[in-house]
Amino acid sequence: MEDLKLTDEERREAERQWEIISRGTVEIVPEDQLKRLIAESVVTKKPLKIKLGMDPSSPDIHVGHTITLQKLRQFQELGHEVQLIIGDFTGMIGDPTGKSETRKQLSREEVLKNAETYQKQIFKILKPEKTTVYYNSEWLAKLNFADVVALAAKVTVARMLERDDFSKRYAAEQPIHIHEFFYPLMQGYDSVVLKSDIEIGGTDQKFNLLMGRTLQKEYGVPSQVIMTLPLLEGLDGVQKMSKSLGNYIGIDEDPNEIYGKAMSIPDELMLKYYELATDISNEELAALKAGLAGGSVHPRDAKMRLARTFVRMYHGAEAAEEAERHFVTVFQQRALPDEIEEKEIAAGKLEGGRIRLINLLVELGMAASNGEARRSIQQGAVRVNERKITDPNADYAPADGDVVQVGKRKFAKIKLT
Numbered sequence: 001m002e003d004l005k006l007t008d009e010e011r012r013e014a015e016r017q018w019e020i021i022s023r024g025t026v027e028i029v030p031e032d033q034l035k036r037l038i039a040e041s042v043v044t045k046k047p048l049k050i051k052l053g054m055d056p057s058s059p060d061i062h063v064g065h066t067i068t069l070q071k072l073r074q075f076q077e078l079g080h081e082v083q084l085i086i087g088d089f090t091g092m093i094g095d096p097t098g099k100s101e102t103r104k105q106l107s108r109e110e111v112l113k114n115a116e117t118y119q120k121q122i123f124k125i126l127k128p129e130k131t132t133v134y135y136n137s138e139w140l141a142k143l144n145f146a147d148v149v150a151l152a153a154k155v156t157v158a159r160m161l162e163r164d165d166f167s168k169r170y171a172a173e174q175p176i177h178i179h180e181f182f183y184p185l186m187q188g189y190d191s192v193v194l195k196s197d198i199e200i201g202g203t204d205q206k207f208n209l210l211m212g213r214t215l216q217k218e219y220g221v222p223s224q225v226i227m228t229l230p231l232l233e234g235l236d237g238v239q240k241m242s243k244s245l246g247n248y249i250g251i252d253e254d255p256n257e258i259y260g261k262a263m264s265i266p267d268e269l270m271l272k273y274y275e276l277a278t279d280i281s282n283e284e285l286a287a288l289k290a291g292l293a294g295g296s297v298h299p300r301d302a303k304m305r306l307a308r309t310f311v312r313m314y315h316g317a318e319a320a321e322e323a324e325r326h327f328v329t330v331f332q333q334r335a336l337p338d339e340i341e342e343k344e345i346a347a348g349k350l351e352g353g354r355i356r357l358i359n360l361l362v363e364l365g366m367a368a369s370n371g372e373a374r375r376s377i378q379q380g381a382v383r384v385n386e387r388k389i390t391d392p393n394a395d396y397a398p399a400d401g402d403v404v405q406v407g408k409r410k411f412a413k414i415k416l417t
Helices: 008-021 031-044 063-077 108-122 145-152 164-171 178-194 203-218 255-262 267-277 282-294 299-315 317-332 357-363 370-378
Strands: 027-029 049-054 081-086 131-135 198-202 225-229 342-345 382-384 403-406 410-416
Touching: 008 031, 008 063, 027 031, 027 203, 031 225, 049 063, 049 178, 063 081, 063 198, 063 225, 063 267, 081 108, 081 178, 145 178, 178 203, 198 203, 203 225, 255 299, 255 317, 267 282, 267 299, 282 299, 299 317, 357 370, 357 382, 357 403
Parallel strands: 049 081, 049 198, 081 131, 198 225, 342 410
Antiparallel strands: 027 225, 382 403, 403 410
């Protein structure tokens, strides 16, 4: 950086940007190149181009997904530009990363439907005016077979088998389909087309990110810096946050649900959630760490602030205040909330004025299926008018105004019609 001849002010700005950008990262390859890119951007006032590829394999985004989005937002706050790639083409193949078997391929219709929801949720975090959204079918679908063969010729099979998931499957004599090898090639080719300066992803994406550097060099494009970020443990404190495991916080969930789930985060993971998944500043984070270490900040208060922060980020300050009042009322004061949503039950659903509790929970939308309703009852999570019911075969005669509760956050007031 010495040959750039930065002024003192420019040097301080480059160092400030580095402190923000490097926060929470696991690995930056190579660090010196990123520092130089930042310095050059400060001197020339030319923003850097930061790439993130997202395959819309499911319709909803949870807090674990937002770690990379929060990093992109930090780049945007510093004046840089985001290249957000919706992998409508790669998504039809599916990323084999971490998979012990070939991943189910999605149809184009499924991918596009999921992508529509993704974009609505993504812009709860990213600045639209600093984000360019691409669909990688724009260039990948145009490659002819000769182009694909030329792309495949850039990388050896031995290099592909360096991937941990591929090598394990190969050693176990489990099938690896040829199309799976094309996934990292296509993701890397995205970087060639967009001439990305930086690409970010989770630690499980390192092989794919490095492929971008490899292919850029092969095609005569300056090699991008790669930045990996940690994977976030879910509410169980053990497994990676996942909707299929039920240990997630969805950013589109009800404010009370987000707040209540955040309050169940293990104490030892609080600071990791703050650092990776919230928008608090480095200074605020340092003060919080010091307060918890020194005893001036109680863990409960820190967790309530975290819960409030998540709701504020995705539903606004007013919703955050209301969710906190609801939590204090229901869980700390052990009272029913002041306002409970009224839900209608048609008299035609009743037999002799009665209904099975399992069916009632499904009718009220408090359980997605009979199986889920049965589990909730057996686990002691269901109350009617504050009376716990644990018999999955129970039925009862509902009346106007009855309050049904599932778990700590779901309430419904019955209205017969």
